[in-house]
Amino acid sequence: MKIKTNSFITVILVILMLLCLAALYYQIFIDLIQDWSTDDNYSHGFFIPFISIYMIYSIRSELGNLKIKPQNLGLLLLIAGLAQLVIGKIGSEFFVQRTSMILIFFGFSLFFLGSSFTKKNLIPILYLILMIPLPAIVWNKIAFPMQLFASDLTEKAIQLIGIAVFREGNILHLAQTSLEVVDACSGLRSLTTMFALSTVIAWFATCSAPKKWLLFIAAAPIAILCNIIRLTFTAILASMYGGDVAQGFLHEFSGFVTFALGMAMLVGISSILTRKIKNSNVEIETIG
Numbered sequence: 001m002k003i004k005t006n007s008f009i010t011v012i013l014v015i016l017m018l019l020c021l022a023a024l025y026y027q028i029f030i031d032l033i034q035d036w037s038t039d040d041n042y043s044h045g046f047f048i049p050f051i052s053i054y055m056i057y058s059i060r061s062e063l064g065n066l067k068i069k070p071q072n073l074g075l076l077l078l079i080a081g082l083a084q085l086v087i088g089k090i091g092s093e094f095f096v097q098r099t100s101m102i103l104i105f106f107g108f109s110l111f112f113l114g115s116s117f118t119k120k121n122l123i124p125i126l127y128l129i130l131m132i133p134l135p136a137i138v139w140n141k142i143a144f145p146m147q148l149f150a151s152d153l154t155e156k157a158i159q160l161i162g163i164a165v166f167r168e169g170n171i172l173h174l175a176q177t178s179l180e181v182v183d184a185c186s187g188l189r190s191l192t193t194m195f196a197l198s199t200v201i202a203w204f205a206t207c208s209a210p211k212k213w214l215l216f217i218a219a220a221p222i223a224i225l226c227n228i229i230r231l232t233f234t235a236i237l238a239s240m241y242g243g244d245v246a247q248g249f250l251h252e253f254s255g256f257v258t259f260a261l262g263m264a265m266l267v268g269i270s271s272i273l274t275r276k277i278k279n280s281n282v283e284i285e286t287i288g
Helices: 001-039 040-046 048-058 058-065 073-090 094-110 117-118 122-131 136-161 188-204 207-219 219-241 251-285
Strands: 167-168 171-173 177-179
Touching: 001 040, 001 094, 001 219, 040 048, 040 122, 040 188, 048 058, 048 188, 058 117, 073 094, 094 117, 094 122, 117 167, 117 171, 136 167, 136 188, 136 219, 171 219, 177 219, 188 207, 188 219, 188 251, 207 219, 207 251, 219 251
Parallel strands: none
Antiparallel strands: 167 171, 171 177
């Protein structure tokens, strides 16, 4: 009877804490949704929480075999997360406020479920960071160098094709028009999206941990390559039909094509890594 009473109290305590956290982060989450709706760089944020939940759901059988061993260290993480939230509110720093929920989730998991559960859910919880927009000052510090880098690579690609082009910073001067590689075309948006996608593919891939990391890291060169292909293709069309083709429907459509191409590359790499594992298993069975 004592065990049942303790379990009942624990459940009540968990519910109360969840309600308190929901009240604390309600407005923060509403503001996040607003950012996802208005900022194309983070429109993928709508999917991140659901994907994170599904990642945890996918290992439910493994979690069911673990023993619940609450640790008081989780309480310290909860306090640290709440302190970060307060500091963020005092300083009106949205990024600090929003990332505090990640620390809260870790503290909650460790305090009520223990280290085994927390380790198993490490990636799904960390995955939530990808839904939080970077501060504008940080984004711009990264985006502008990437604009110059993308412009430089696109210039070289266009020259290899045989089209005359002159680059001035992030502006490509063609014979008939000029194209500016703006923030949206820097490749940073593609990089963020590809990392979000590669994390999920690596999570479900049936290969070793090092190969999962390889698949995750592959998102960077793939995002850069796809962005350069997009910019080069746009420049070719602009040199043939004028600068108007680089705007409107074609610009948006090329973004979807770039995403599809990147996803296909990631899936292809995942298939190769997984196939090697399967082949090695077959060889081992044959030898045995």
